[in-house]
Amino acid sequence: MSHSLEAYTDIAGLPAIRQMQRLGERLRGLRVVHVNSTSEGGGVAEILAWMVPLMQELGIDTAWKVIRGTPAFFGVTKSIHNGLQGKIVPLTKKDWGVYYDVNVSNLSELREPLEGADVVVIHDPQPAPLLELCPKRKGKWIWRAHIDISRPDRAVWKSLRPYVEKYDASIFSMREFAQPLPHPQFIIAPSIDPLSDKNITLDPAELEKERARFGLDPHRPLLVQISRFDRFKDPVGVIQAYQLVRKVLPVQLVLAGGEATDDPEGKEILEEVMGAAGDDPDIHVLLLPPDSHRTINALQRMADIIIQKSTREGFGLTVTEGLWKGKPVIGGDVGGIKLQIANHYTGYLVNTPEGAAHRIRFLLHHQEQMQAMGKKAREFVRENFLLTRQLREYLTLFAWLLRGEGKHTIMV
Amino acid sequence: MSEFEIKDCSLLIRMSGLPAAVNLRELRDRVSICNPDVLYHHFCETPLAPSFDYPDYRNDFAVWAKWRLGDEILAERLGMIDPYLFPSMEELRAAALEIIDDRLGEVTMIPWARPGHEFYFMQAITVAFDTGERIRHPDELHAAIDRMTNGSIYFHVLEARRREPVGQDDFSSWLDGQEGNWHHYQTAIRAIDVTFHSLSEIRRELVEGLSKPRTKKTRGRKQ
Numbered sequence: 001m002s003h004s005l006e007a008y009t010d011i012a013g014l015p016a017i018r019q020m021q022r023l024g025e026r027l028r029g030l031r032v033v034h035v036n037s038t039s040e041g042g043g044v045a046e047i048l049a050w051m052v053p054l055m056q057e058l059g060i061d062t063a064w065k066v067i068r069g070t071p072a073f074f075g076v077t078k079s080i081h082n083g084l085q086g087k088i089v090p091l092t093k094k095d096w097g098v099y100y101d102v103n104v105s106n107l108s109e110l111r112e113p114l115e116g117a118d119v120v121v122i123h124d125p126q127p128a129p130l131l132e133l134c135p136k137r138k139g140k141w142i143w144r145a146h147i148d149i150s151r152p153d154r155a156v157w158k159s160l161r162p163y164v165e166k167y168d169a170s171i172f173s174m175r176e177f178a179q180p181l182p183h184p185q186f187i188i189a190p191s192i193d194p195l196s197d198k199n200i201t202l203d204p205a206e207l208e209k210e211r212a213r214f215g216l217d218p219h220r221p222l223l224v225q226i227s228r229f230d231r232f233k234d235p236v237g238v239i240q241a242y243q244l245v246r247k248v249l250p251v252q253l254v255l256a257g258g259e260a261t262d263d264p265e266g267k268e269i270l271e272e273v274m275g276a277a278g279d280d281p282d283i284h285v286l287l288l289p290p291d292s293h294r295t296i297n298a299l300q301r302m303a304d305i306i307i308q309k310s311t312r313e314g315f316g317l318t319v320t321e322g323l324w325k326g327k328p329v330i331g332g333d334v335g336g337i338k339l340q341i342a343n344h345y346t347g348y349l350v351n352t353p354e355g356a357a358h359r360i361r362f363l364l365h366h367q368e369q370m371q372a373m374g375k376k377a378r379e380f381v382r383e384n385f386l387l388t389r390q391l392r393e394y395l396t397l398f399a400w401l402l403r404g405e406g407k408h409t410i411m412v
Numbered sequence: 413m414s415e416f417e418i419k420d421c422s423l424l425i426r427m428s429g430l431p432a433a434v435n436l437r438e439l440r441d442r443v444s445i446c447n448p449d450v451l452y453h454h455f456c457e458t459p460l461a462p463s464f465d466y467p468d469y470r471n472d473f474a475v476w477a478k479w480r481l482g483d484e485i486l487a488e489r490l491g492m493i494d495p496y497l498f499p500s501m502e503e504l505r506a507a508a509l510e511i512i513d514d515r516l517g518e519v520t521m522i523p524w525a526r527p528g529h530e531f532y533f534m535q536a537i538t539v540a541f542d543t544g545e546r547i548r549h550p551d552e553l554h555a556a557i558d559r560m561t562n563g564s565i566y567f568h569v570l571e572a573r574r575r576e577p578v579g580q581d582d583f584s585s586w587l588d589g590q591e592g593n594w595h596h597y598q599t600a601i602r603a604i605d606v607t608f609h610s611l612s613e614i615r616r617e618l619v620e621g622l623s624k625p626r627t628k629k630t631r632g633r634k635q
Contacts, residue, residue, distance in 0.1 A: 015561040016561070018543075018561075019420055019422070019561050019563060022420060022541055022543055022544070023422060023539070023541060026541055175425075175427060175532045175534060176528075176532075178427050180429070184426050184427075185426060185427040186424055186425065186426045186427075187424075187425045187426065187427070187534075188424070333528075334528065338528075392422055393422070393424050395422070396422040396423070396424045396537070396539045397424055397537075399539045400424070400537045400539055404537060404539075407537075408449050408452075408535070408536070408537060408538060409421075409537075409538040409539075409540060409571070410537075410538070410539055410540070411419075411540045411541065411542075412539055412540070412541050
């Protein structure tokens with residue numbers, strides 16, 4: 001469900017909303033088209049579901065188009081996606097032909113709005129060839145990479161790059177994710193929607209209901225890691241950290257993630273996790289359905305400390321979700337976690353189970369410090385990781401691309 | 413009296429195109445050739461980046477030297493560079509290079525950063541816009557500043573120093589053109605050490621500084 005910009009006033013603050021409205025006024029009437037490959041499911045669709053209505057509310061004529069593909073196309077684009085994230089994938093010339101042909105087949109519907117738009121934002125690799133298929137385009141075209149392409153399978157990147165380098169600009173989530181390209185590359189970090197089910201304030205009664213449902217003791221400290229059962233999220237390392245703390249403090253641990261039955265590796269990791277947990281009644285391994293947003297929200301709110309002890313991470317927005325709930329977060333010193341945790345201020349960056357255990361014990365013995373950190377954590381998210389910031393950065397980019405002429409500062 | 417036009421601005425960070433530095437030698441080489449906008453970003457645009465309480469240093473080079481190279485001596489020296497004391501980016505560049513060169517001459521091993529902790533050379537774009545709000549009289553300054561966004565404070569106090577007249581904030585420039593004697597306001601503004609304050613602190617200092625003379629004047633009238 002999308003909300004109006006005004007609904008965010010109490011959270012983001014009136015100055016931030018006013019700033020956006022004023023910037024929006026300068027772009028009123030602009031025709032913007034976003035293109036991706038799915039209307040629901042996945043992070044990109046989630047972002048567009050709130051961003052498009054908010055841009056429209058600001059007076060920007062914004063449309064969201066979805067390319068239609070065949071199962072073969074999505075099989076190929078899944079491989080491209082994996083290849084860009086570093087997995088070696090065997091993609092043939094025929095596969096790239098399927099990829100291109102599906103983009104061609106979408107042209108009859110898309111050519112007119114795309115060629116007439118002032119700004120086109122192409123999300124991820126699936127619709128990337130559309131630019132060269134619209135030779136009469138008049139606007140600025142932006143390629144938005146939502147994934148980490150810092151160490152791609154070279155063969156995949158070599159095939160995709162000719163499509164991408166013709167764009168006027170590209171956007172990456174982190175500077176570490178970018179690839180050298182012949183156009184300006186901008187950094188726009190992801191954000192959270194504070195009014196979504198995953199982040200909205202919950203009634204204490206709802207928290208207690210969830211606490212009872214999972215058999216959690218309200219009188220003992222609770223550690224929570226929310227993530228799928230993946231080796232890089234290091235759930236076994238989290239259990240080791242818990243076990244080190246458990247020797248001296250009566251803590252409880254929740255490891256909650258999605259069902260992994262269709263993922264052979266996920267199943268294997270889950271078995272490892274269950275083995276490491278043994279018969280400890282204070283370790284709660286929860287397999288949650290994909291729509292458990294309020295449950296995840298409740299678990300994060302019930303936690304004393306949130307953990308995200310990844311050994312490799314893309315952006316890891318669960319960290320921001322935890323910080324927004326006013327909790328200190330102990331996270332792995334990797335990927336986007338480094339951006340979200342201000343070490344010693346909103347939580348701690350750690351490298352080992354021992355490091356995590358050390359910080360957990362320290363915090364549990366220093367409740368005041370924990371509360372102060374939690375307070376700072378929430379303010380940090382308010383200033384840096386709410387969707388209003390992400391929207392403002394898109395508007396900034398549009399204004400600069402249309403009127404900037406390469407200058408550092410422009411007046412609009 | 414001319415009106416003061418309150419502007420606001422929004423920044424967006426972009427890659428500079430330079431490869432990341434993994435050690436002090438590479439940092440030195442890239443500082444020597446980077447675009448002035450890159451230097452400006454790492455020295456002057458940091459107040460718009462997230463920070464907490466009183467960060468150790470106000471520029472990204474000093475922070476990297478301390479936390480990623482583990483070289484506190486270099487961090488202390490780089491941290492004392494006040495970018496607003498240099499008349500141009502080239503002079504700022506020369507000062508930074510001299511400190512780095514001195515350090516390279518002192519160390520027996522080139523300090524280096526672990527993978528994942530490289531120094532990325534970034535720059536920013538700034539889109540500024542008129543808020544439509546106006547200040548009509550110098551006595552209205554403190555109340556107007558109190559309502560300003562961080563973007564406005566940044567634009568009028570810090571970013572202004574890069575524009576003509578170079579080195580001066582917009583409020584002081586505006587006061588220069590007003591009838592009457594507003595030296596007490598200008599003195600209050602110039603007394604603020606902007607390098608070591610966050611934007612919220614600069615706003616608070618400005619409001620306090622600009623309120624004081626007015627209070628004295630009011631008292632004087634009453635007596």
